[in-house]
Amino acid sequence: MAGRAPDASRGGEGGATASAVPVREGARYPAGMKVFIAVDMEGATGVAHREHLLPGGNDYEKARRWLTSDVNAAVEGAVAAGATEVYVNDGHGNMRNLLLDELHPAARLVVGPAQAKNKPLVQVTGIEAGGFEAAMLVGFHSRAGTPGGLLSHTWVGMLVHEIRLQGQVAGETLLDAAIVGHYGTPVVLVTGADDVCREAKADLGADLATVEVKQVLGPSACATLTPKRTFPMIKAAAEQAVRARHQRKPWTTRGPVTMDVEFHRREMAQRALDTGLGAAVGDRCVRYTGPDVPSASRDLWRGLEEALREDGSFLK
Numbered sequence: 001m002a003g004r005a006p007d008a009s010r011g012g013e014g015g016a017t018a019s020a021v022p023v024r025e026g027a028r029y030p031a032g033m034k035v036f037i038a039v040d041m042e043g044a045t046g047v048a049h050r051e052h053l054l055p056g057g058n059d060y061e062k063a064r065r066w067l068t069s070d071v072n073a074a075v076e077g078a079v080a081a082g083a084t085e086v087y088v089n090d091g092h093g094n095m096r097n098l099l100l101d102e103l104h105p106a107a108r109l110v111v112g113p114a115q116a117k118n119k120p121l122v123q124v125t126g127i128e129a130g131g132f133e134a135a136m137l138v139g140f141h142s143r144a145g146t147p148g149g150l151l152s153h154t155w156v157g158m159l160v161h162e163i164r165l166q167g168q169v170a171g172e173t174l175l176d177a178a179i180v181g182h183y184g185t186p187v188v189l190v191t192g193a194d195d196v197c198r199e200a201k202a203d204l205g206a207d208l209a210t211v212e213v214k215q216v217l218g219p220s221a222c223a224t225l226t227p228k229r230t231f232p233m234i235k236a237a238a239e240q241a242v243r244a245r246h247q248r249k250p251w252t253t254r255g256p257v258t259m260d261v262e263f264h265r266r267e268m269a270q271r272a273l274d275t276g277l278g279a280a281v282g283d284r285c286v287r288y289t290g291p292d293v294p295s296a297s298r299d300l301w302r303g304l305e306e307a308l309r310e311d312g313s314f315l316k
């Protein structure tokens with residue numbers, strides 16, 4: 001386990017007044033327990049359709065409130081378990097979905113698009129500061145190719161057929177767990193529809209805590225609970241999971257690390273290779289290798305970014 005120095009103090013944990021522990025005013029890195037929350041939107045309470053996911057879409061503004069409610073529940077649970085600093089990474093689409101004015105005051109929001117120069121670790125950028133004792137994945141979705149999965153994809157749906165980490169097919173749940181695991185942080189809770197909860201338990205262990213906020217009916221339909229119902233469910237699960245964080249191990253692997261991206265089409269793989277990073281493996285697959293997961297993952301993300309790039313209109 002690299003990059004983790006245990007905090008000197010875990011004041012407040014388990015104490016009778018734990019739920020009242022505030023973030024210390026003016027303290028950039030308060031002593032105490034740090035928790036990281038990575039946020040996606042497809043798995044938020046109520047979200048079922050593409051229109052919920054994009055600015056300008058029908059009900060997108062409502063979906064932002066449902067998402068913010070799920071995240072606030074997780075933050076509140078973490079604080080009740082003694083967290084004194086909670087990083088929240090808005091990790092969906094343009095990564096500006098959460099409503100800051102309604103966000104729990106214990107949260108520090110990582111916001112802004114995931115360009116490689118901005119957020120090279122994408123949904124878990126911020127974890128590299130180290131010292132986070134637990135991570136939660138809120139609003140997550142199942143990986144590309146999940147049969148009948150709800151809004152399933154892996155990182156960039158229009159590009160990616162499949163990503164494999166050390167030869168294992170990986171969704172965002174496993175990818176993020178592997179990155180935060182490198183920094184010594186275990187994933188303690190995943191929330192989303194029943195499909196991603198199954199995937200997370202299969203990849204991270206059957207004892208992983210999950211909250212099913214909705215049941216999948218098909219690729220763009222689900223039977224969802226309401227935010228009024230899921231808020232207390234997520235809060236209680238988060239509190240319990242953060243309290244029990246020492247029972248979960250960070251996801252780790254032995255280096256060197258290999259990550260393969262199987263693109264939908266050959267020209268996408270070619271554009272990714274134009275970065276000079278990665279190596280062609282067959283027609284549509286690019287292999288990234290590095291000494292550890294974050295290194296390989298950063299290169300992979302740079303490849304996806306390049307594969308998305310379009311020529312200027314004057315060159316078309």
Ligand SMILES: [Zn+2]
Pocket residue numbers: 040041042091092093
């Ligand atoms: Zn998303």
